[in-house]
Amino acid sequence: MIPAKFEYVRPSSLDEAVSALAEGGDDAKVIAGGQSLMPLLRLRLAYPDLLVDLGGLEDLRGVTDIGGDLLIGARTTHYQLVHDPLIAEHCGLLAQAAGTVADPAVRHRGTLGGSLAHADPAGDLPAVVLALNGTMIVSGPAGQREIEAADFFVDYLTTALGPGEILTGIRVPKLGNDWGYRYEKFHRTAQAWAIVGVAALARRSNGQVAEARVGLTNMGPVPIRAAAVEAAAAGADANAAALTAAAAAAAEGTNPPADLHGAPDYRSHLARVLTGRALAAAAGV
Amino acid sequence: MTTTTEAPGAELGKARLRKEDARLITGQTNWTDNIKLPGMLHMAFLRSPFAHARITRVDVSGALSQPGVIAAFSGADFAGEQGSLPCAWPVTADIVIPAHPPMAVDEVRYVGEAIAVVVARDRYAAADALASIDVDYEPLPPVLDIRTALDDGAPKVHEAGNKSYEWVFASGDVDAAFRDAPVVVERTYRQQRLIPCAMEPRAVVAQWLDDQVTLWSATQIPHVLRFALSAFFGIPEQNVRVVAPDVGGGFGSKLQVTAEEVLAVLVGRRVGKAVKWTESRSEGNMTVHHGRDQWQRIRIAADRDGRIRGLDVDLLADMGAYLMLVTPGVPLLGAFMFPAIYKMDAYSFKCTGIFTTKMPTDAYRGAGRPEATFAIERIMDELAAEIGIEPLELRERNWIKHEEFPFTTIAGLTYDSGNYEAATAMAKELFDYDGLRREQQERNDRGDPVRLGIGISTFTEMCGLAPSRVLGSLSYGAGGWESASIRMLPTGKVEVVTGSSAHGQGHETAWSQIVADQLGVPFEDIRVLHGDTLVSPRGMDTYGSRSLAVGGLALVGACDKVVAKAKVIAAAMLEASPDDLEFSAGRFSVRGDPEASKTIQEVALATFAAHALPEGVEPSLDSDATYDPDNFSFPHGTHLCATEVDTETGFVKIRSYVAVDDVGVVVNPMIVEGQVHGGIAQGIAQALYEEGVYDDDGNLLTTTLADYLVPSAADLPSYVTGRNETQASNRLGVKGVGEAGTIASTPAVVNAIIDALRPLGVNDITMPCTPERVWRAVQSANGGAA
Numbered sequence A: 001m002i003p004a005k006f007e008y009v010r011p012s013s014l015d016e017a018v019s020a021l022a023e024g025g026d027d028a029k030v031i032a033g034g035q036s037l038m039p040l041l042r043l044r045l046a047y048p049d050l051l052v053d054l055g056g057l058e059d060l061r062g063v064t065d066i067g068g069d070l071l072i073g074a075r076t077t078h079y080q081l082v083h084d085p086l087i088a089e090h091c092g093l094l095a096q097a098a099g100t101v102a103d104p105a106v107r108h109r110g111t112l113g114g115s116l117a118h119a120d121p122a123g124d125l126p127a128v129v130l131a132l133n134g135t136m137i138v139s140g141p142a143g144q145r146e147i148e149a150a151d152f153f154v155d156y157l158t159t160a161l162g163p164g165e166i167l168t169g170i171r172v173p174k175l176g177n178d179w180g181y182r183y184e185k186f187h188r189t190a191q192a193w194a195i196v197g198v199a200a201l202a203r204r205s206n207g208q209v210a211e212a213r214v215g216l217t218n219m220g221p222v223p224i225r226a227a228a229v230e231a232a233a234a235g236a237d238a239n240a241a242a243l244t245a246a247a248a249a250a251a252e253g254t255n256p257p258a259d260l261h262g263a264p265d266y267r268s269h270l271a272r273v274l275t276g277r278a279l280a281a282a283a284g285v
Numbered sequence B: 001m002t003t004t005t006e007a008p009g010a011e012l013g014k015a016r017l018r019k020e021d022a023r024l025i026t027g028q029t030n031w032t033d034n035i036k037l038p039g040m041l042h043m044a045f046l047r048s049p050f051a052h053a054r055i056t057r058v059d060v061s062g063a064l065s066q067p068g069v070i071a072a073f074s075g076a077d078f079a080g081e082q083g084s085l086p087c088a089w090p091v092t093a094d095i096v097i098p099a100h101p102p103m104a105v106d107e108v109r110y111v112g113e114a115i116a117v118v119v120a121r122d123r124y125a126a127a128d129a130l131a132s133i134d135v136d137y138e139p140l141p142p143v144l145d146i147r148t149a150l151d152d153g154a155p156k157v158h159e160a161g162n163k164s165y166e167w168v169f170a171s172g173d174v175d176a177a178f179r180d181a182p183v184v185v186e187r188t189y190r191q192q193r194l195i196p197c198a199m200e201p202r203a204v205v206a207q208w209l210d211d212q213v214t215l216w217s218a219t220q221i222p223h224v225l226r227f228a229l230s231a232f233f234g235i236p237e238q239n240v241r242v243v244a245p246d247v248g249g250g251f252g253s254k255l256q257v258t259a260e261e262v263l264a265v266l267v268g269r270r271v272g273k274a275v276k277w278t279e280s281r282s283e284g285n286m287t288v289h290h291g292r293d294q295w296q297r298i299r300i301a302a303d304r305d306g307r308i309r310g311l312d313v314d315l316l317a318d319m320g321a322y323l324m325l326v327t328p329g330v331p332l333l334g335a336f337m338f339p340a341i342y343k344m345d346a347y348s349f350k351c352t353g354i355f356t357t358k359m360p361t362d363a364y365r366g367a368g369r370p371e372a373t374f375a376i377e378r379i380m381d382e383l384a385a386e387i388g389i390e391p392l393e394l395r396e397r398n399w400i401k402h403e404e405f406p407f408t409t410i411a412g413l414t415y416d417s418g419n420y421e422a423a424t425a426m427a428k429e430l431f432d433y434d435g436l437r438r439e440q441q442e443r444n445d446r447g448d449p450v451r452l453g454i455g456i457s458t459f460t461e462m463c464g465l466a467p468s469r470v471l472g473s474l475s476y477g478a479g480g481w482e483s484a485s486i487r488m489l490p491t492g493k494v495e496v497v498t499g500s501s502a503h504g505q506g507h508e509t510a511w512s513q514i515v516a517d518q519l520g521v522p523f524e525d526i527r528v529l530h531g532d533t534l535v536s537p538r539g540m541d542t543y544g545s546r547s548l549a550v551g552g553l554a555l556v557g558a559c560d561k562v563v564a565k566a567k568v569i570a571a572a573m574l575e576a577s578p579d580d581l582e583f584s585a586g587r588f589s590v591r592g593d594p595e596a597s598k599t600i601q602e603v604a605l606a607t608f609a610a611h612a613l614p615e616g617v618e619p620s621l622d623s624d625a626t627y628d629p630d631n632f633s634f635p636h637g638t639h640l641c642a643t644e645v646d647t648e649t650g651f652v653k654i655r656s657y658v659a660v661d662d663v664g665v666v667v668n669p670m671i672v673e674g675q676v677h678g679g680i681a682q683g684i685a686q687a688l689y690e691e692g693v694y695d696d697d698g699n700l701l702t703t704t705l706a707d708y709l710v711p712s713a714a715d716l717p718s719y720v721t722g723r724n725e726t727q728a729s730n731r732l733g734v735k736g737v738g739e740a741g742t743i744a745s746t747p748a749v750v751n752a753i754i755d756a757l758r759p760l761g762v763n764d765i766t767m768p769c770t771p772e773r774v775w776r777a778v779q780s781a782n783g784g785a786a
């Protein structure tokens, strides 16, 4: 990798990191796992003057049970998400989706916080955290604040993080045993990004889907909730036909991109098919 | 006069672990990029952002004032010495071979073409300074589609127009074959552009000392490169040393004389320091020569019972912007393979080589033969569907029967050996052909959204490139022989020097096995040397599945000479007549008196001491040999692929893959297995994943591996392999295996996809068969119904 020149600091506390970032201003960037930033540096699509490495902040790593929610440190790697027992017990969707990210090397370095802060519409975890009703915990020059996932993803590669702000953790409500889940990722090779991804959660009761949540990956510049599907699925019978019917609305309100791997109409079609499959799996059909 | 054993020896056929692997896979070896020399400088190239433009000004002065920069040059600065990159294969007398300066001087013709070079103290400084070079361009229209490039009024890539050559071949009366044929099927197939992605990027280091230059390069062809540097760039051959250190893959992409190699030598001379350049992956995707890129129109004429009467092929081949080392010849390596294993009355072939404003194409694993095999194996399935017979049955009705070998095909090749019946029978058995056909029917009957398809490829290929006289008759600029030397060391150990240049093939292991048997010395006592023109001065290098079938035979010849000489010396030591000695397992013994014997190691020591050599015998047990094959070799096999095609998403899953190959005698089954696996993977990659894509302005879109999808183990099935063996007509009985899998597998996969979807009305999908393309094919066959 032959990037443009940059300075590098590795603070050992969050305060130091925040002030280093604030001092660096527009030309400073946080680096966590580097799995999205380094490709940009390599291609010289990004050329920050200063990199603030979060690698020294051990507190930002790992999963804690804080009662009704799990608190996941921003530096928790994809690999940890796949293997963490608390995640497995209370929000298995995240583990399942993290297991589809890239390859083992990337999963060992890439972090949840980095995935969310990078906000790549093809990234798998933003739609998942959106479907999980997650909350971002952020520290900056003005102190700590919280941002709902629904408000966090603003545009292509753009989040609600302000200048100098660092994402420190993500809070996700624990899901009860009556919830099922499924992340359906459609991609051409195991290491490739999602052409479309669907994160589905379904709470089942008395042979019906009582409540459903669906997050869509790569169906627009930001991850979105398939609101029309959620509405149609709520109260639907838990069978393939009913859920396929509910999934017919999956592309509503989306704005899928066109690239080498798929035109928008194909993506819309995939969103419908995959949503049907994800919902069926989540509902245990 | 030879006394070596012809019977399979102890080493032949043994699955030896590869001697070279530990240093290769731990990265401990001297990859070119690991080389550091005193005072070494680094080069970075400024490359054209335009597919086609006139260069009106290049000003490198801005770069000169950047930190760490030692020098910067434009093409004009080397106009007097940079000459033109060579094309060694002028396939017709009137072929157009445009000048191809290593750095563009007044016009650029593809995105990525080098325009200027910065030389700096480190790679970072060199890369940073590129932004300080000023270039003025006047954009010219790109030429991107070979189907319209020859139209009147089409923009021109070169002054002389867009046609490079037209090459024709005909055998038998094609008009008659088609005139009253009951069945004629015609198709047009697309061979997409492929980008070879060797694991090791290209890298070069050049160092001048006085008037002598050493070029280290990640190349497949150190010998050809040395010759080219001398013949085309005026450096006296005795002053050029080329070293191919360990090289991490090539697949043909390093069978080239590249701009960067030539410029490293010229720039190094200009600045008086060693210089180095290593490409980035994105730079490589843009400027490593590409592969394939053809449109194939193919027509087949047959009787109602499926007997083939004739075949007619009309190719358009995208040369890219220039003709590189063997660019124009690649499609012609396929010319002789379209008739494949089938008998027919007539065959005609035409290929038009066309310039575009894209990266030049050249050899890529299989080179011409995968294209031909794809087209014939695809259209055999179409013919079978047209006349309503089982596709395997159609093939069997037409193929050369095992008792008919040697057989001269309609294309004029004489196939020496093969047994298509045996390979196919074994493949069917391993595949559970009948069981899968039943399941396919069941799925079709119940309208399963996931269809099952069976793809067949009963392929052959010509390899072991190549008889020099044949290359001559095809106007190729060099011969096809190979060389080998044996050096018997005084302690009885052996150094083997080979002119082939391994870059992943495992020659150090296989060559040791061959020599161990021929000389009767232990495998461990042998060291194989290659890839350095000082150590191995003669050779034609490695490509075209030639190393074993040509280089391996040179090795046997060199061993013969050692044994013959050692026998004379041993006879003297044993006070016997050479005629009374037999040689077996490394020991010369007197016939009828097994106690009286000398090992070849004892002879080696005696030869070194030279105290009592027979009259007229020189003190050395070394030998040199070259081998020029008198025919190609013809590996063949039957590959069967089962795919599950999800008609709702277009996703294709390879459910099972059986490959039965006949590569002749096998030296090391583990190496052969590896070549087959990797080869199949590369062919599957063409069928399903890979395509080099330029946009309408001629920008390459697939510059990273996120866009150019190379499959990994996670995407590929577990292969079931089997081997049938018929011996090639050379002393080792070997045929070659480097390209077989790639040649065979692409049509097997696509045939399987079409077979799955044919009941829905699909009879073609353009490669790569991406989910989107598969889905759209199903959609349009369904008349647009979801």
Ligand SMILES: Cc1cc2nc3c(=O)[nH]c(=O)nc-3n(C[C@H](O)[C@H](O)[C@H](O)COP(=O)(O)OP(=O)(O)OC[C@H]3O[C@@H](n4cnc5c(N)ncnc54)[C@H](O)[C@@H]3O)c2cc1C
Pocket: A029, A030, A031, A032, A033, A034, A035, A036, A037, A038, A039, A054, A074, A075, A100, A101, A102, A103, A106, A109, A110, A111, A112, A113, A114, A115, A116, A117, A118, A122, A123, A124, A125, A161, A165, A166, A167, A168, A191, A192, A193, A194
């Ligand atoms: C080959 C490859 C394939 C991949 N495939 C996939 C895939 O299929 N699916 C997928 O989802 N992802 C994929 N990724 C991306 C991967 O998931 C990244 O790990 C992730 O997107 C970024 O996490 P990171 O820790 O590496 O962040 P970095 O690369 O270090 O940073 C990314 C961005 O986030 C910012 N940032 C990082 N952490 C914080 C923080 N705590 N607070 C504020 N800003 C922060 C950085 O400044 C930067 O702008 C792939 C990556 C590679 C290299």
